[in-house]
Amino acid sequence: MIPCATDLQLAGVKFKMNEKSDNILNVKFSHGVLEIPPFLIHYHTDILFRNLVAFEQCCLEAKFHVFTTYLVFMDYLVNTSKDVALLHRNGIIDHFLGSDDNVALLFNRICIGIFHNFNASYLSDVKDNVQKHCENKWNMWRASLKRDYFTNPWSFISLMAASILLLLTITQTFFNVFRYFRPRS
Structure with a gap:
């Protein structure tokens, strides 16, 4: 029960x-x-x-x-x-x-x-x-995430740093592809 x-x-x-x-x-x-x-x-x-x-x-x-x-x-x-x-x-x-x-x-x-x-x-x-x-x-x-990955502040800081790094990498890739298909005249 x-x-x-x-x-x-x-x-x-x-x-x-x-x-x-x-x-x-x-x-x-x-x-x-x-x-x-x-x-x-x-x-x-x-x-x-x-x-x-x-x-x-x-x-x-x-x-x-x-x-x-x-x-x-x-x-x-x-x-x-x-x-x-x-x-x-x-x-x-x-x-x-x-x-x-x-x-x-x-x-x-x-x-x-x-x-x-x-x-x-x-x-x-x-x-x-x-x-x-x-x-x-x-x-x-949510409970599993808290228990396994957020037991100390360093794991949260690591996740935030990895997220920012991933966002910057995606942004850089977007601008490189955009520059390839639309070159400057």
Whole structure:
């Protein structure tokens, strides 16, 4: 449904910590930026998450399964320790579990056996917008260009110098051909 965080980064999605929100469920996506509120994972987070999911799955009054939706969304984002490291670098995930592999394992195991209709959830618009962004080839090309060729200012300066040199060469060739076909009298 949603690519993992490292794949989203390759598609040009930027991750930003939503500092203004006091609710970890407040996930937003606009203009290629996925804003996720920060949260802390400690040793008892696994138990807390499982209990909240069990409550939403068993309680008849809990129709929207808001926290389950959030955990399924995070499960899509986090597949490996590289995804956790990326989210940690952007200030979204902080943990006391020892390694990023343990956090990835927590998210990958938490949603096993859960039936959830993501299309009828509060994050369905976020999912749709992220998918549209990733399907747009221009976003992927632009992200690849930035990542591969514009990581430092010297590569940009080299591109500009090469472009100017090419423009001057084309101009010189044009005037030489023009002079050949229209000689001076």
